[in-house]
Amino acid sequence: MQDFAASFLEAFQLVLGFNSGLLEIVWLSLKVSMTAVVVAAIIGLPIGAFLAVSRFPGRGIIIVTVTAMMGLPPVVVGLVVYLLLSNAGVLGPLQLLYTPTAMIIAQTILVVPIIAALARQTLEDLNVEYRDQLKLFGLGSFARLRTLLWEGRYSLMTTLLAGFGRAVAEVGAVIIVGGNINHVTRVMTTTIALETSKGNLALALGLGIVLVVIAFTINALAFLLRAAAERSAYV
Amino acid sequence: MQSNTRPVLPLIAKGLFVRRKGRVLLDVDSIAIDGSGTTVLVGPNGAGKSLLLKVLSGLRVPDKGQISWNGLAPDRQRYCRFGFVLQNPVMLRRSALSNVEYALRAVGHDKSEAKRRAPIVLEEAGLTSLASASARVLSGGEMQRLALARALAAGPDLLFLDEPTSSLDPASVLAIEAMVKNASRDGMRIVLIAHDLAQAKRVGDEIIFMHRGKIAENVPMEQFFKQPGTPEAEAFIAGKILVPKEQQ
Ligand SMILES: Nc1ncnc2c1ncn2[C@@H]1O[C@H](COP(=O)(O)OP(=O)(O)O)[C@@H](O)[C@H]1O
Numbered sequence: 460m461q462d463f464a465a466s467f468l469e470a471f472q473l474v475l476g477f478n479s480g481l482l483e484i485v486w487l488s489l490k491v492s493m494t495a496v497v498v499a500a501i502i503g504l505p506i507g508a509f510l511a512v513s514r515f516p517g518r519g520i521i522i523v524t525v526t527a528m529m530g531l532p533p534v535v536v537g538l539v540v541y542l543l544l545s546n547a548g549v550l551g552p553l554q555l556l557y558t559p560t561a562m563i564i565a566q567t568i569l570v571v572p573i574i575a576a577l578a579r580q581t582l583e584d585l586n587v588e589y590r591d592q593l594k595l596f597g598l599g600s601f602a603r604l605r606t607l608l609w610e611g612r613y614s615l616m617t618t619l620l621a622g623f624g625r626a627v628a629e630v631g632a633v634i635i636v637g638g639n640i641n642h643v644t645r646v647m648t649t650t651i652a653l654e655t656s657k658g659n660l661a662l663a664l665g666l667g668i669v670l671v672v673i674a675f676t677i678n679a680l681a682f683l684l685r686a687a688a689e690r691s692a693y694v
Numbered sequence: 695m696q697s698n699t700r701p702v703l704p705l706i707a708k709g710l711f712v713r714r715k716g717r718v719l720l721d722v723d724s725i726a727i728d729g730s731g732t733t734v735l736v737g738p739n740g741a742g743k744s745l746l747l748k749v750l751s752g753l754r755v756p757d758k759g760q761i762s763w764n765g766l767a768p769d770r771q772r773y774c775r776f777g778f779v780l781q782n783p784v785m786l787r788r789s790a791l792s793n794v795e796y797a798l799r800a801v802g803h804d805k806s807e808a809k810r811r812a813p814i815v816l817e818e819a820g821l822t823s824l825a826s827a828s829a830r831v832l833s834g835g836e837m838q839r840l841a842l843a844r845a846l847a848a849g850p851d852l853l854f855l856d857e858p859t860s861s862l863d864p865a866s867v868l869a870i871e872a873m874v875k876n877a878s879r880d881g882m883r884i885v886l887i888a889h890d891l892a893q894a895k896r897v898g899d900e901i902i903f904m905h906r907g908k909i910a911e912n913v914p915m916e917q918f919f920k921q922p923g924t925p926e927a928e929a930f931i932a933g934k935i936l937v938p939k940e941q942q
């Protein structure tokens with residue numbers, strides 16, 4: 460018990476003292492996951508928007524598939540990306556394995572279905588409500604979609620936060636494709652796993668504290684977005 | 695050349711037919727809307743009034759039939775000359791003023807022109823004090839007035855209204871009817887679904903009585919009440935509600 464208490468104390472000292480080793484890891488985590496969310500939004504929002512407003516054979520199956528992919532196990536995604544990026548893989552020549560880029564790719568794959576599926580739901584609900592009115596404004600499909608995106612902005616931002624929450628907290632994919640290399644691909648979750656197994660509890664706990672704060676912040680932001688939405692009579 | 699100044703009129707439809715799950719929802723041989731004045735559409739619930747207006751406006755595609763606006767199928771370029779206040783108007787998630795601005799921009803006004811005109815539109819609808827209120831939290835009467843103002847802002851040649859005053863208090867009903875009568879006086883062609891016959895008398899020049907998806911009568915207002923042409927119309931005027939056969 461004595462050891463744990465000491466570890467906690469040291470962990471808080473690391474966090475509150477802005478320990479440079481810890482900051483480096485936190486910064487890389489944020490950079491990787493934020494980039495993944497931005498890329499996933501660029502890919503996922505158009506997919507969600509298209510599925511929301513289009514009608515074609517097979518649409519239902521695609522929606523079910525995309526929604527089911529929200530639950531992709533990170534380790535499996537990590538494994539698949541590993542196979543693609545390894546020397547024998549299709550993308551082997553790019554030499555991306557064990558780089559932050561590889562981690563971004565893996566997390567992007569995890570987040571795209573979340574953004575696409577949630578955006579699809581949001582935009583489809585809005586479209587059911589707005590379709591006739593927007594047609595009466597004489598708008599083409601592109602202008603109608605732009606209005607739907609704007610009207611759904613708060614929900615869509617919440618969707619991005621959900622994606623970021625998933626990315627920053629997952630460990631299975633980044634540890635496989637990143638390799639947890641010191642100063643190169645070591646992020647919060649992978650460091651916690653490694654340092655805990657090495658018995659270096661202080662750093663693990665310090666990063667754990669930061670991760671929890673980030674998770675709380677994400678949810679607080681989501682809550683504030685809802686409040687802002689209600690203030691603008693969004694509901 | 696009226697056809698050049700009013701690109702959506704005459705509105706002519708032939709052989710409209712809509713069936714869902716074996717039930718005929720709409721079966722209209724022909725209907726023509728032109729000239730001036732206000733046509734009031736009445737009939738029991740479920741008669742197909744709303745559906746008819748949605749089909750005539752190009753919002754719903756019928757199983758069969760042709761619709762032409764001034765000789766051509768409805769197209770979105772001409773929606774700027776056509777207004778439709780839906781039964782449940784949809785307000786964008788922004789202020790009353792921005793909703794009007796949005797509508798003005800949609801019909802082709804540039805940003806500064808839309809900003810200049812929008813307050814005038816609200817003023818005419820008596821909504822100036824609500825300009826910055828969120829459009830979606832307005833009361834039923836205020837929202838209907840805003841919806842009507844938004845539709846009138848574009849200055850359409852033809853205006854549809856689907857029960858614009860159902861569930862409104864008497865003052866709001868009068869305000870809406872006054873706006874409609876004004877627009878009619880200014881030459882706008884109007885088709886209005888009325889939920890009560892007193893309103894039909896107050897605003898209408900001509901009446902269409904619908905029953906089970908069909909147009910049972912299409913006559914001048916006076917004639918409808920003096921000599922209803924069908925037993926159904928007679929029963930409807932007498933206040934005997936017509937329940938569709940399958941629900942009896
Ligand atoms: N898209 C639709 N699918 C199936 N039934 C519909 C649809 N739209 C309307 N209906 C049915 O068509 C009938 C006429 O509806 P409506 O035009 O709304 O009647 P009303 O005269 O009361 O406006 C109703 O029985 C309604 O349930």
Ligand SMILES: [Mg+2]
Pocket residue numbers: 743744745781856
């Ligand atoms: Mg109706």
